[in-house]
Each structure stands twice: as C-alpha cells, then as structure tokens.
Amino acid sequence: MIDVRNLTVRYGDTTVLHGVSLAVAEGESFALVGESGSGKSTILKALVGQVDDWQGQMTLAGHALQPGRRADLARQVQMVFQDPYGSLHPRRTVDDTLAEPLAIHGIKGRDARVLAMLDAVGLPRRFRFRLPHQLSGGQRQRVAIARALMLEPRVLLLDEPTSALDVSVQAEILNLLKGLRAEKGLTFLLVTHDLPVVSFLCDRLAVLRAGRVEEAAAVATLRAAGLRSAYGRELLERSGLV
Amino acid sequence: MSAHEMNLRDWLTSDDPETRMQARLGQGFRLARALARNPLAMVGLVVIVALLLIAAFAPWLAPFSPTEGVLANRLQPPSATHWMGTDELGRDILSRVIHGTRITLMIVVLVAVIAAPLGLIMGAVAGYFGGWVDRLLMGFTDIFLSLPRLILALAFVAALGPGIENAVIAIAITAWPVYARIARAEVLTFRNAEFIAAVQMQGASSWRIIGLHVIPLCLSSTIVRVTLDMAGIILTAAGLGFLGLGAQPPLPEWGAMISRGRSFILDQWWVATMPGFAIVIVSLGFCLFGDGLRDVLDPKQRSKG
Numbered sequence: 001m002i003d004v005r006n007l008t009v010r011y012g013d014t015t016v017l018h019g020v021s022l023a024v025a026e027g028e029s030f031a032l033v034g035e036s037g038s039g040k041s042t043i044l045k046a047l048v049g050q051v052d053d054w055q056g057q058m059t060l061a062g063h064a065l066q067p068g069r070r071a072d073l074a075r076q077v078q079m080v081f082q083d084p085y086g087s088l089h090p091r092r093t094v095d096d097t098l099a100e101p102l103a104i105h106g107i108k109g110r111d112a113r114v115l116a117m118l119d120a121v122g123l124p125r126r127f128r129f130r131l132p133h134q135l136s137g138g139q140r141q142r143v144a145i146a147r148a149l150m151l152e153p154r155v156l157l158l159d160e161p162t163s164a165l166d167v168s169v170q171a172e173i174l175n176l177l178k179g180l181r182a183e184k185g186l187t188f189l190l191v192t193h194d195l196p197v198v199s200f201l202c203d204r205l206a207v208l209r210a211g212r213v214e215e216a217a218a219v220a221t222l223r224a225a226g227l228r229s230a231y232g233r234e235l236l237e238r239s240g241l242v
Numbered sequence: 243m244s245a246h247e248m249n250l251r252d253w254l255t256s257d258d259p260e261t262r263m264q265a266r267l268g269q270g271f272r273l274a275r276a277l278a279r280n281p282l283a284m285v286g287l288v289v290i291v292a293l294l295l296i297a298a299f300a301p302w303l304a305p306f307s308p309t310e311g312v313l314a315n316r317l318q319p320p321s322a323t324h325w326m327g328t329d330e331l332g333r334d335i336l337s338r339v340i341h342g343t344r345i346t347l348m349i350v351v352l353v354a355v356i357a358a359p360l361g362l363i364m365g366a367v368a369g370y371f372g373g374w375v376d377r378l379l380m381g382f383t384d385i386f387l388s389l390p391r392l393i394l395a396l397a398f399v400a401a402l403g404p405g406i407e408n409a410v411i412a413i414a415i416t417a418w419p420v421y422a423r424i425a426r427a428e429v430l431t432f433r434n435a436e437f438i439a440a441v442q443m444q445g446a447s448s449w450r451i452i453g454l455h456v457i458p459l460c461l462s463s464t465i466v467r468v469t470l471d472m473a474g475i476i477l478t479a480a481g482l483g484f485l486g487l488g489a490q491p492p493l494p495e496w497g498a499m500i501s502r503g504r505s506f507i508l509d510q511w512w513v514a515t516m517p518g519f520a521i522v523i524v525s526l527g528f529c530l531f532g533d534g535l536r537d538v539l540d541p542k543q544r545s546k547g
Contacts, residue, residue, distance in 0.1 A: 048439075048443055050439060070442075072445055074443060074444050074445035075445075077443075078443060078444075079439075079440070079443055081436040081439070081440065082436075083436060086435050086436045086437065087435075087436035087437055087440055088437055089437040089441075089455060089459075090437075090459070091458055091459060092455075093262075093265055095262065100441060100444065100446070100454075101444040101445075104444055104445055104446045104450065105444075105445065126258035126260075127258065129258075129259040129260070129261070129262060129264070129265035130257065130258070130259075130265075131269075134257060144440075147440065148440075151444065
C-alpha cells in the first residue's frame with residue numbers, strides 16, 4: 001500500500017532523511033518511532049506532497065509519486081495532525097469542516113454522511129454546528145479524524161495524533177482509531193515517540209534516528225523488549241518497557 | 243412576553259444549535275451583544291445610523307432647497323429660520339449640510355466597495371501563493387503605498403478631470419494598498435497552519451482555499467480597518483472638494499462648502515464652520531464605531547487600557 005525506497009529529503013543544506021526505505025502492506029498498521037528531529041514527520045509530509053524537494057521512489061495506493069507534483073490522491077490518503085487546536089479552521093463549524101471534502105469532490109447526500117460520521121467517531125449529533133473553540137481537545141481530534149475519513153480513504157497517516165491530549169483522552173482516541181481501523185480495513189502509518197501507543201495500535205515499527213532507519217521490527221519484538229539496535233534499546237529503557 | 247424573550251435569548255446563545263441558521267444567528271447575536279456593551283461604539287453607531295437616515299430622508303428633512311437661495315438673505319447668521327445661517331448666495335446651510343450627507347455617504351460606500359475587496363483579494367493571493375506572485379503583487383502595492391494619498395488622488399483627479407465620480411475612483415485607487423498589506427500579513431500568520439494543509443490534502447483548488455478558507459479569516463480585520471479608514475476617506479473627499487477637484491458647484495459637498503466659506507471665515511464664521519462640524523461628527527462616528535468593532539472582532543488588536 002505504501003512503498004518508500006531510498007527517500008532522501010534536504011531542507012537547504014541539511015539532509016533530513018538519508019535514503020529511508022519502508023514498505024507497509026494493505027491493512028497493516030506501521031509505526032515510525034524516533035525523537036523529534038529524527039525525520040519521521042518529514043516522511044509523512046513527503047507522502048502527502050507537503051515537501052516538494054525529495055529524491056527516491058514512493059508509491060502510494062498503487063500510484064507512483066513525483067517530486068514537486070501534488071498527486072490527486074485525496075480519496076486514497078488522508079492525514080490526522082498532531083495539534084487539534086491548529087488543524088481545525090477557527091471560523092468553520094464542525095458541519096462546515098466535515099462537509100467541505102464532500103463539496104470539493106461533488107459527493108451527494110452530505111447531511112446523511114456528516115451525521116453518520118459524527119456517530120462513527122463518537123461525537124454527539126448536537127455538536128454538529130459548534131465552532132472549534134466550543135470543543136475540547138479530544139472532541140476536536142475526533143472532528144479531525146472524522147474529516148480525514150469523510151472521503152473514505154484506504155490509508156490514514158497519523159502524525160502523533162494523541163501527544164497533544166490529556167492521558168485519559170489519549171486512551172479514548174486510541175481506542176477510536178483501533179476500532180475504526182478494524183471496521184473500515186484502513187492502513188495506518190503512525191508517527192510517534194510513544195512506544196506504548198505503538199504497542200497498542202501497530203503491527204510493525206521502524207526506529208528512526210537522525211534521518212536513518214536504525215531498525216525495523218514486529219510489534220511482538222517491541223512487546224518482548226527485543227529491539228536489537230542500541231538506539232532502540234535506549235528508547236525502550238526511556239519509556240520504561242524494559 | 244418576558245418568558246418568550248428568555249426563550250429567544252436561550253435559543254440564540256445555545257451551545258448546541260440545531261441548524262446552520264441558528265448557529266449563524268447565534269454568532270451574530272454574540273457579536274451584537276459584545277458591541278452593545280461598548281458605550282463609545284454605540285455612540286459611533288448612532289452617528290452612522292443618523293447619517294443613513296438623514297441621507298435617506300434628505301428632501302423631507304431639509305427646510306429649504308440646497309441649491310437655490312434668495313440673494314437678499316445672503317450671509318445671514320444662524321437664526322430660528324436658518325438654523326445654520328445662509329451662505330454667500332443666500333442658500334440655507336442646514337439644507338445643504340443635510341443634502342451633503344448623500345454625497346458623503348455615496349463616496350464612503352463606493353470607496354469601500356471598490357477598495358476593500360480589491361485589497362483583500364490582492365493581499366490574500368500574495369500571501370497564500372508566496373514566491374514570485376507575492377513579490378510581484380506586493381511590489382505593485384508598495385508603489386502605491388509609497389506615494390502620499392492626497393497627492394496621488396490629486397494626480398488622478400487632475401488626469402481624469404474633476405468630479406465626484408473621479409474623486410471616488412482616485413480615493414479608491416489610493417486606499418486599497420493598505421488593505422492588501424494587512425490581508426497579506428494576516429494570511430502569513432496561518433498560511434502554514436494545519437487546517438490549510440488539511441484542506442489542500444482534500445484536493446481543494448487554490449482558488450477555493452483562498453475564497454472559502456483564507457479570506458474569511460482576514461475579513462474581520464479588513465472590516466475594522468475600512469471602518470477606521472472611513473474618517474480618512476471623508477477627509478480626503480472633503481480635501482479634494484476643498485481644492486475644487488471633487489464635487490463641483492452647486493453640489494452641496496461639505497469640503498467644497500468649507501472652501502467657499504473660507505473667504506468669509508472671519509466675519510461670517512458659520513459658512514465654513516457648519517459643514518466642518520458635520521465632517522468632524524461623521525468622521526468621529528466612524529472612528530468610534532471602528533474602534534468598538536475592532537475590540538469585538540479582533541481581540542488580539544484590542545487597544546490597551
């Protein structure tokens with residue numbers, strides 16, 4: 001479903017990614033783990049065309065991507081951002097936000113779809129005409145997830161979807177994501193620095209450090225604290241999983 | 243009655259509106275309520291509403307004709323018949339000031355209708371696209387911005403010929419660059435925000451993003467700025483009128499009236515002073531209202547103290 005080969009990204013003179021390769025199968029949930037600055041978010045940005053200047057090969061849902069050209073893959077891939085406070089338009093109601101992708105693609109039956117999606121992400125229907133500032137962080141993140149799912153994509157890119165939320169709310173959102181994935185057969189590519197999240201939500205993971213993949217492993221290895229690379233063990237120790 | 247009012251208020255301020263309409267009305271109600279708490283803004287609003295009403299009913303409100311006078315009555319001081327006195331052609335100054343509201347209002351509305359959308363679109367496009375589009379549009383804007391407004395307006399009127407329509411065009415041409423600059427600066431603050439990235443990812447065209455997502459966020463600061471600028475526009479129009487390049491006689495334009503009254507300012511002070519009062523009151527009204535509007539719409543810019 002996602003195939004990245006030898007991806008190199010430079011911001012000016014600094015090389016952020018050094019020939020990163022990874023492959024995610026359909027229906028799989030894959031995690032990119034690393035500290036901030038390790039380049040994990042850059043991979044997502046390159047995949048959705050937010051970063052133009054990259055080298056290598058990337059295939060997404062069967063479409064080869066070209067640098068500098070935004071592929072029209074809106075109905076295949078969508079993204080959930082880290083900060084639920086910055087990812088919703090401050091002047092648009094929940095309804096506006098959810099109906100917008102349908103309007104862009106000329107999809108009919110907007111009212112029914114919006115209501116069905118509110119139910120699917122566990123938001124009460126009475127929130128439909130609220131503005132973002134009338135919602136809590138967890139509720140906003142539910143709206144962001146709902147927005148990403150409006151076009152029924154097959155791949156969902158998750159950029160630290162819970163790190164800006166309260167611990168209790170994090171669990172709710174993770175459960176929601178897990179449920180949605182099972183229900184809709186989604187492929188996840190998750191970026192995080194939180195190993196327990198990986199262990200809960202993912203099948204496989206890759207450890208990134210300074211723009212290189214240190215190690216790729218199945219989540220069972222992570223649960224057994226069996227990461228081989230020195231950096232992987234360091235991460236394990238820091239998150240208290242050893 | 244009062245129970246019904248309470249219900250309406252609850253309905254408007256409900257946190258869980260049931261329809262799009264209720265959500266919009268609720269937002270409008272919150273805005274109006276915040277504005278009503280600011281006494282100075284309400285004074286400004288009263289002045290603006292009075293200007294609108296006087297302009298609408300000018301022929302019925304004015305006791306005399308604004309253009310025809312009785313020469314025997316020339317330069318009469320304010321009295322019971324002529325509340326503001328008469329000018330050098332024996333015309334009733336009150337009637338002229340009342341009819342002048344129409345000209346002032348027309349100038350203000352036309353300038354706002356031409357300049358604000360032009361500036362807003364220029365600024366939003368420049369800010370959103372960045373790169374060479376930004377440099378080109380902002381370079382163009384800076385050329386206009388670097389020239390003094392009145393001088394530029396004078397040059398345009400001189401080229402186009404004197405008259406109220408040309409004055410409007412000249413003022414509009416000199417007014418838009420400020421709105422373009424403000425809109426661009428505003429767009430840059432959220433240009434890379436995730437809600438813009440999200441809508442790009444949904445496959446929206448750039449024009450859709452600018453029109454539906456970017457411009458609505460710049461709208462409130464532009465409205466505030468236009469309201470605050472109204473005073474300046476009125477003064478520029480009056481200035482052009484004063485220099486004989488705006489409204490032409492016998493049109494009762496306030497600036498032109500002051501210009502005519504200048505010759506008698508020492509002995510017949512009311513000829514120049516009365517339209518001057520009108521300009522001051524209307525300008526002040528727009529300023530106060532604009533200030534209040536800014537406090538409500540643009541809390542970040544709120545004046546301190």
